[in-house]
Amino acid sequence: MIPGLILRGVGGAYWIHETNGRVTAAKPRGIFRRRRLSPLPGDRVLCSESGDDDFPYTIEEIKPRRNALVRPPVANLERCFITVALADPLPDFELVDKLGIICRIHNIEPLIVWTKTDLAPEALAGHRAQYLATGWPQFAASLEEQPVSCLLAEINGHLVSFAGASGTGKSTLTNALLGEEVMEAGEISEKLGRGRHTTRHVELFRAGEGWICDTPGFSSLELDQLGILPEETILGYPEFEIHASGCRFPGCRHIQEPDCAVRRVVCDHPELNPRYERYILFRELLEAQEPWQLRRRRELLPPPGLPMSTDRF
Ligand SMILES: Nc1nc2c(ncn2[C@@H]2O[C@H](COP(=O)(O)OP(=O)(O)OP(=O)(O)O)[C@@H](O)[C@H]2O)c(=O)[nH]1
Ligand SMILES: [Mg+2]
Ligand SMILES: [Zn+2]
Incomplete structure (x- = not known):
């Protein structure tokens, strides 16, 4: 059996990242559907050869999960960068605290990234002070100064996601973190006949020694x-x-x-x-x-x- 990590799943087809770095298309065994169990991006799986050229692997087994989220649909998240803009949009502290609760329930370590500090630099110290006692790591980002190396150090060896309100700079930071890695994923996309800018689906990208997923912003989140x-x-x-x-x-x-x-x-x-x-x-x-x-x-x-x-x- 071939071990792998699911990077993306669209319409019942999955991309499997193997330990040698190769990405191969796969379909799950019918048993998963009958048990109403969907493999998710972030799942570690065992595959067999299917003999089908379009989907060379069959997903035979999903390894036990650390967690599985519904929104975003992803398994095994270990850390979450909660993005909060200082302005445009103004911080939504209720959303930040809700995300903190959800993270802890799912055994995910929260970190806060204050973004758009260029728009309201005077607000940063007060916001930071509010969350100081949580012990959660905090970072500051502006267009001129993105804390790329600090964030990569936190991603190191982990599966990490961004979460936060729409327009708080999640995609901007993801792009900064991925650098040339996005190009690599883009080549695979072309091979599998998918555009590289479709962001409606969750997809894991290699970032440094870990994995990161960009997610759509929240419009509402009710506990x-x-x-x-x-x-x-x-x-x-x-x-x-x-x-x-x-x-x-x-x-x-x-x-x-x-x-x-x-x-x-x-x-x-x-x-x-x-x-x-x-x-x-x-x-x-x-x-x-x-x-x-x-x-x-x-x-x-x-x-x-x-x-x-x-x-x-
Ligand atoms: N001034 C300023 N603008 C920023 C900064 N970061 C991102 N932006 C801008 O804010 C807008 C939204 O950024 P995105 O990265 O698309 O935000 P997002 O969180 O991915 O938004 P959704 O995908 O809608 O959830 C873009 O026009 C960015 O160029 C920043 O640090 N400072
Ligand atoms: Mg985005
Ligand atoms: Zn009490």
Whole structure:
């Protein structure tokens, strides 16, 4: 069996990257369809030779996944650059915090890239300070100064995605990171008869020693639609989570319970307030939903039937 990594899937056809660097077209075995299991970009797979010239490989097996997202449809993401523009569009901190929650739930490490710093340089310090206590790495990017080598160092050996509002510079940064690698992918596209600028589908690109995928921007992202449970909100707020063990009640929601260690810390550090207020907003919004509905939505989301894994690339 031939091991490979799925770079892209379109209409039931997949591109498989082999360890020797070659990319080969493949179709999955019928059993996947019958089990309603779709191979995804980012999946590590085992293939056999099919004897078909157009699709020389058959995907026989999908290796256990670290995670599988629905939007973007990609498996095994390890890190996520959350892009936030300082202006045009103005920062949407609710979106940033929601992405942080989703990342932590799926075992993805969030990093923040503040973009378009040329448009509002004076705003950068305040925004950075808001997220300092999260411990998430933060970077700044402008058209003149793109933090290419810093970002490549974070991608090193990992599968990484961009995520953020439309117009925050995800594609601009992806292009800067890929440099000549895009040309390589372009040649493959021509061979497989696909244009190189179709960006409607998720595709993994080699960036340095890792893999990166550009994604379409979010228009809206609702935590309840993703089936996130109220008690999971805290996962997106590591700066509060670390204090939760000091609360008097084990099930403390950190809203108005007596002797809450989280509220105490927020009182002492007013700079934590904006994030704390969004924590309460999301927590109360999710508490207002029917728990069974949230669980059901969650069950419908990840492709079923595969155990999770923490293997690295
Ligand atoms: N002034 C300034 N403009 C930028 C910067 N980065 C990107 N832009 C511009 O902002 C616009 C949007 O950038 P994209 O890279 O397409 O944004 P995106 O996040 O990929 O947007 P979607 O694909 O719609 O989600 C383009 O016109 C870029 O040239 C920057 O650092 N400073
Ligand atoms: Mg884009
Ligand atoms: Zn508490």
